[in-house]
Amino acid sequence: MQIRCPTDLSAEEYVRTEAWKFIVVVRCPIHPNSNCRITRHGTYPRTIPEGVKILRIFCHTGNITFSLLPDCFSSRLPGTLADIEIVVLMAEAVARDLGCDCSPATANRILSSPGFATAVAEAGVGQKLFDLASDFRWLKRRVESVIAVLSAVAGLFPETFGNCRPTLTSFRTVLVGGPVLVRLRSVAEPRLHEIPPPVGLTPRFSRPQEMVRRPP
Ligand SMILES: [Zn+2]
Known part of the structure; x- marks a missing residue:
């Protein structure tokens, strides 16, 4: 675990x-x-x-x-929460340009749009992240995962995030200024095992293969 x-x-x-x-x-x-x-x-x-x-x-x-x-670091996905935050924020900005929400239903349209490719090219991200952000499946999984994380956090902490939409942009209005995903590790710490990856952690004791017995 x-x-x-x-x-x-x-x-x-x-x-x-x-x-x-x-x-x-x-x-x-x-x-x-x-x-x-x-x-x-x-x-x-x-x-x-x-x-x-x-x-x-x-x-x-x-x-x-x-x-x-x-x-x-992200949980259950390679890489860092900072990299995921960068690409999802770009997707949200492109969604605004397209006049739609950034959601699982619109992810294909956003990520395959010329505007998204331009945003990645102009963002000045490192070569490694640039290569990853050129992989449609890599991107789509991260966008969908972040929406799932933010939806779960809003449900678990309605007093703090109940008025937020499941976007990093919306959560940034509450977590003023800072990166959202990394900070959720501390803000949502009591419930991390109820939040999906890449922010949440493996549920307690639900995966027996992760429990190691000492040899007799
Ligand atoms: Zn113990």
Whole structure:
């Protein structure tokens, strides 16, 4: 299972500083009221950006491993939340130009429009993100995922986001100025396991293959 690893580091800073080597977990995040014995349990790699390692922790009391996903990274999708935010904001801007909402029903029209290709070309994104943003399926999955995330968050936190539409532009009016997806990791922390990827985390204990038993 995944646990949030709160951090202000960007993905590049996380890699450059090899931050996974310095993460200290003092209390078991799964059983915060127990005095579990917890130990480091290796790392696993992520592909984008190159060199990322995600720390695993083992709770000896519950015989469970969990991984610590830093806030900058998307869950269940390669890459970073910042990259996803850039391309979805572009899609929303093109949708406004086309006079439509950015929704699963309009995603094909938006992402295949000349205006979107122009926006990507003129945005000055790095070569890697430019290549990804030229992949229609990659884009469509991210646009649809973000709409699903924002819809879920609005439903779970109606007092904060109840008046928002499921767009980053709308959420930015509440989360003034900052990136939305990364900040939702902290704002929505109590309910992260009820929110879909790329912001939400793997549901607790619903995937038995992620629970590792110690050998007898
Ligand atoms: Zn524990």
